[in-house]
Amino acid sequence: MKSSLERTVCRAGELAPGQRKIVFVDGRCIVLFNLGGELRAIDDACPHNGASLFAGRLEGSVLRCPAHGLAFDLLTGCSPASRALCLTTFPVRQIDDGIVVTLKDGGSLA
Template sequence: MLHDVPVGSIDELPLGGRKLAFAGGRSIVLFNIDGTVHAIENSCPHNGASLASGRLDGRIIHCPAHGLRFDVTTGCMPGAGGLCLTKLPVDVRDGRLVVTVNDTAAPGTPPA
């Protein structure tokens, strides 16, 4: 089931900035790239390393564990093929950042 989760104010995310947040039980990182907000899960698809502290060059995030590079705007590695990050829909509503998450609880797990 999809849920919209407020994760802060757009004022907390200046141009070129990033913000670590939690939504629907997930650690996510939001980026303001050229005035557009992008959200990714805070986990490298290679080995699960946190991306929150990775070096950001323009719109390319570098995984601090092994140096893999991902385009924050597409979620994928530059060039053809390769791994992709999990991107999440994010909107700015009345100055608030709102991320849409899909609850993926295990079968038989009661909702939180």
């Protein structure tokens, strides 16, 4: 049976639409995005070479890795060019005034 780890990582008011924020959950660096009111959470490491994605250029829901320009759709977690290349994503939701990230088995959900 898989166990889940839920953590409130910030207050909802700290992540307005269009903003992003780095948080730490059990030693993992996670980037939160508010895409026009829709929350997304990803591991802050590009699956290609481990570069930080926090400073990547965001074009709508597509995030570009600042190291090599690889594109990832935050709505699917995968690269539009190759569905085999995907980010590590995490379920995220707002509960009352908090933003909660969920990890399974202390790890990720892809």
